Every structure is written in C-alpha cells, then in structure tokens.
Amino acid sequence: MMKISNEFTQYQIDAAVSATSPTCFIKHVLDVEYCDAVVVAMQLSYDQDGNLSADDLAYITTLMP
Amino acid sequence: MAEISGVPTADIDNVDGFYTTQGGSGTATTTPTLSVATTTLGGATVTVSNAGSLGNANYTCQVDIGGTTVVANTAVTKSTSSGTYTGVMTFSEASSLTGTRTIRVKAQTFGDFIQSAEATSTYEKGTIQSRYLRIRGVTSTGADTSSRLGIRNIRFYTAASQSGTSYPTTNLTSNTSETGIVISAGHTYSSTYAPWKACDSPSNNTFYWALGASAANNWWQLQFTTPTYNTIPIIKSIVYTTSNQEANYIKITGSDTGAFAGEETDYGVYYVPSASATYNLG
Numbered sequence: 521m522m523k524i525s526n527e528f529t530q531y532q533i534d535a536a537v538s539a540t541s542p543t544c545f546i547k548h549v550l551d552v553e554y555c556d557a558v559v560v561a562m563q564l565s566y567d568q569d570g571n572l573s574a575d576d577l578a579y580i581t582t583l584m585p
Numbered sequence: 586m587a588e589i590s591g592v593p594t595a596d597i598d599n600v601d602g603f604y605t606t607q608g609g610s611g612t613a614t615t616t617p618t619l620s621v622a623t624t625t626l627g628g629a630t631v632t633v634s635n636a637g638s639l640g641n642a643n644y645t646c647q648v649d650i651g652g653t654t655v656v657a658n659t660a661v662t663k664s665t666s667s668g669t670y671t672g673v674m675t676f677s678e679a680s681s682l683t684g685t686r687t688i689r690v691k692a693q694t695f696g697d698f699i700q701s702a703e704a705t706s707t708y709e710k711g712t713i714q715s716r717y718l719r720i721r722g723v724t725s726t727g728a729d730t731s732s733r734l735g736i737r738n739i740r741f742y743t744a745a746s747q748s749g750t751s752y753p754t755t756n757l758t759s760n761t762s763e764t765g766i767v768i769s770a771g772h773t774y775s776s777t778y779a780p781w782k783a784c785d786s787p788s789n790n791t792f793y794w795a796l797g798a799s800a801a802n803n804w805w806q807l808q809f810t811t812p813t814y815n816t817i818p819i820i821k822s823i824v825y826t827t828s829n830q831e832a833n834y835i836k837i838t839g840s841d842t843g844a845f846a847g848e849e850t851d852y853g854v855y856y857v858p859s860a861s862a863t864y865n866l867g
Contacts, residue, residue: 556831559829559860560796563794563829567777568777579774579796579797582797
C-alpha cells in the first residue's frame with residue numbers, strides 16, 4: 521500500500537476524505553479553514569487503518585460545518 | 586537634575602543655555618488592578634480588572650519567590666483581541682522552591698511616557714490529596730464544556746517538578762491492571778480510546794479520547810482504592826500530555842467519596858491550549 525507520508529497511507533486518507541468532503545479536506549490541510557471533522561476523521565482513519573465504522577461516519581458527520 | 590555631586594543646581598538653571606531640568610514630564614499609565622485565580626499546583630490566570638480604562642496597553646508580568654524570578658514575562662501567555670491585549674494573562678509555574686509567590690504586573694498604555702506603578706498579588710502552592718482525582722474539560726471560567734478531552738499521558742507525582750513517586754506506578758494495560766488504582770471516565774467513544782490508555786506507555790501513540798462527550802460527562806478519573814492506599818498519596822505535580830484535545834482548559838477536582846456532588850475539592854483550572862503538547866503542572 522502506498523504511503524503518503526510517515527503517518528498516513530493513501531487508503532487512510534481516502535477514507536477520511538470520503539467521510540468528510542474533498543472541499544473541507546483541502547481547505548483544512550491548506551490551512552484555509554480549520555475543520556474539526558477532518559481532524560477527527562484522520563485520527564480515526566489512522567487508528568483503524570482506514571476502516572471507519574458506521575458509528576464513526578455518523579459522528580464525523582455531526583462535526584461537519 | 587537637582588544636584589551635581591551634592592551641589593544644588595537651581596542657581597545655574599538657564600545660564601548659557603544650561604538647563605538643569607528638561608521638562609520631560611509625561612503621563613504615567615494608571616496602575617492596573619488585579620484579579621487572580623490561582624491553581625493548587627502553581628500557575629494562575631491574572632485578569633486586569635481595569636483593562637478597559639487602560640485602553641491599548643501592553644503588560645509585563647512575572648512571578649518571583651523572594652528575589653528569584655520563577656516565571657519570566659516571556660513565559661506568560663497574554664490574551665489578545667483584535668491585536669490588543671485584553672489584560673488576561675495565564676502562566677504555569679513549576680518551581681520547586683517553597684515560599685510565597687509574588688505576581689508583579691505593570692502596564693503601559695500606548696502614548697503614555699511612563700510605565701505604571703507595579704501591582705502585585707501573592708499566592709502559595711498547595712498539594713492534592715483525594716481518593717478520587719477527576720480531570721474535566723472546562724472553559725476559562727471553569728464551566729463544564731463538551732469540548733473533548735484527549736489525554737495521551739497523565740501521571741501524578743508526589744514531589745514538585747514531576748519528581749518523586751509517580752502514579753500510576755506502572756504502564757496500564759486496562760482500567761484496573763494496577764492494584765490499588767481504578768481508571769474511569771464519564772464517556773468512552775470506543776475501546777480504541779479507553780480511559781486507561783491515558784496511562785499506558787507514554788511512548789505509545791495511544792490516548793484516551795472523549796469523542797462525542799457532553800459537558801456533563803466530559804471527564805476522566807483516577808481512584809486510589811483501599812487497602813492498597815489506606816493512606817492517600819499527596820500529589821505535588823502532574824504531567825499532562827494532550828492528543829487531539831479540544832478543551833483549552835482542564836479543571837482538577839478531588840473527592841473522597843467519588844460522588845462529586847458538591848463535596849469535592851477544587852484544585853484549580855489549568856491552561857492546556859495545544860491539542861498535542863506536554864504540560865508540567867506543579
């Protein structure tokens with residue numbers, strides 16, 4: 521599996537983007553607009569290797585702006 | 586200059602263009618008045634009560650014990666709003682020196698030539714001794730908040746500056762893996778972020794995470810149980826490492842019954858603003 525950085529794999533990032541939205545994700549990583557949903561999604565995705573549960577997805581949704 | 590080598594200069598003022606006074610007077614900034622909320626383990630939030638009347642003022646703030654400065658002005662966090670200091674200053678103080686701490690504050694309003702007189706306030710460091718120790722996410726005023734806790738590592742020490750015996754004494758593998766200690770929390774998102782993970786190996790990247798907590802259940806707790814701890818340890822310092830924490834402040838309270846229904850002791854509100862950083866309290 522391709523590694524994007526020392527921290528995250530492509531699969532983990534894809535899961536986080538899918539759980540949030542590309543727009544929020546890009547704005548967050550470019551430091552244009554902080555998005556807590558992205559922070560949480562990235563952490564959950566990292567800890568669970570990209571396998572986000574239905575509960576995870578539901579909770580991340582509550583954090584979306 | 587009123588004198589030169591003890592000789593009065595009044596008689597030679599304005600002689601051949603020599604002026605003994607230069608008329609360099611100016612307005613001194615009004616002395617700030619302080620409202621101070623201290624914490625048991627050291628550190629405080631200092632609020633300049635008359636900041637509104639001081640206008641656009643800069644502040645110097647330091648803490649001394651006797652003649653020794655234990656918190657330098659540069660180590661004090663000064664809140665701003667729209668680029669102006671609000672008069673709210675926060676610091677953590679981890680000195681192991683004993684004795685009365687003196688907070689020294691001066692103000693200087695933009696346009697004033699002279700810094701204000703010094704305002705001071707004093708406090709003493711205390712200790713923590715309770716059977717149940719609870720960490721809660723709070724606002725700057727100590728009010729409960731749903732802003733989540735995220736604790737990568739927390740240890741309680743019997744001596745100042747993170748020395749002496751630390752509790753838990755082992756790296757936990759469950760909420761009850763160490764005899765005499767029980768870890769719990771008001772809310773657990775999942776087993777991945779279980780309460781005990783705040784006390785597993787500090788080198789692990791695991792942590793307790795109160796995702797989805799409400800203001801009421803946004804807390805983490807350590808209990809010293811009997812008979813291992815018939816005598817409850819006296820805590821003088823704490824290390825607290827955040828991880829994805831949303832709350833900027835934590836409140837430490839203690840209870841001997843575990844009820845936390847009004848009988849608890851308030852050990853203060855501590856400023857831990859970074860989502861991922863280590864704070865030495867006390």
